[in-house]
Amino acid sequence: MQLFGLFCVLAYCVASLVVGVRLVRLARRTREVPELVIGVCFLSGGLIGYPASVAAQLMVSGSPAVAPWMAGASSAGLAVAAACMLVAWWKIYHPASRWGPWIVLAWSGFLAVVCVSQMGRPVEELGLAANPSESYRVIAQGGAYAVVAWSGFRYHRLLRRRLRLGLADPVVANRIWLWNIAATAVTLQYSYALAAPWLNSLFDAVSVAPAFIGTLGVVIALSITCAFYPPQGYLRWIRSRAGVEVS
Numbered sequence: 398m399q400l401f402g403l404f405c406v407l408a409y410c411v412a413s414l415v416v417g418v419r420l421v422r423l424a425r426r427t428r429e430v431p432e433l434v435i436g437v438c439f440l441s442g443g444l445i446g447y448p449a450s451v452a453a454q455l456m457v458s459g460s461p462a463v464a465p466w467m468a469g470a471s472s473a474g475l476a477v478a479a480a481c482m483l484v485a486w487w488k489i490y491h492p493a494s495r496w497g498p499w500i501v502l503a504w505s506g507f508l509a510v511v512c513v514s515q516m517g518r519p520v521e522e523l524g525l526a527a528n529p530s531e532s533y534r535v536i537a538q539g540g541a542y543a544v545v546a547w548s549g550f551r552y553h554r555l556l557r558r559r560l561r562l563g564l565a566d567p568v569v570a571n572r573i574w575l576w577n578i579a580a581t582a583v584t585l586q587y588s589y590a591l592a593a594p595w596l597n598s599l600f601d602a603v604s605v606a607p608a609f610i611g612t613l614g615v616v617i618a619l620s621i622t623c624a625f626y627p628p629q630g631y632l633r634w635i636r637s638r639a640g641v642e643v644s
Contacts, residue, residue, distance in 0.1 A: 405611025413443020539587025
């Protein structure tokens with residue numbers, strides 16, 4: 398199960414690297430904020446936060462002096478990723494709102510405070526079971542993805558109605574759907590981490606965590622790859638399902 402979890406981590410990190418770099422390069426050409434912040438989100442979360450979190454768990458027993466530093470790097474990387482996701486949520490779904498930037502600012506401040514408060518924790522206080530206050534970090538970071546998923550599914554419903562009238566592009570609708578799947582999978586990862594101390598009364602939630610979270614990581618990797626850089630065969634399939642003639 399540990400090997401499977403590590404394989405899933407690798408798949409997620411590779412997809413985050415490829416998609417993140419391409420989106421950042423695209424943002425340099427378009428000068429658009431959504432591409433930039435989503436790209437930084439993948440690079441910060443997929444290359445720093447997520448792998449550092451796995452490394453911290455592995456080092457708790459073998460390298461207790463290094464584990465808190467890895468946990469701190471993980472918290473910082475995931476906090477930056479969540480803040481970028483909030484900016485993307487504002488720019489994509491509520492660009493004209495006056496309250497959008499204030500929510501992003503307040504939430505990002507909460508992320509920063511929680512992240513700083515978790516820095517320097519001794520190895521004995523790593524994890525929700527040993528440090529219940531870490532639940533604030535999990536809620537702050539996971540909540541950002543939950544908000545994106547909620548807004549995304551609402552927007553996708555509107556696109557589906559327009560699709561029936563021939564007023565929307567099926568590829569765009571599918572990309573929004575895949576983006577929502579990825580955000581939902583990340584939300585489930587955080588939810589599992591938050592619920593793990595209580596789930597331990599039912600089964601060995603800690604041992605199952607690498608496989609469960611890793612499987613969701615593969616779902617995220619596939620979703621973001623097909624959403625941002627889909628293969629041509631996949632695009633033809635989406636259009637044919639929607640009844641669009643494919644040349």
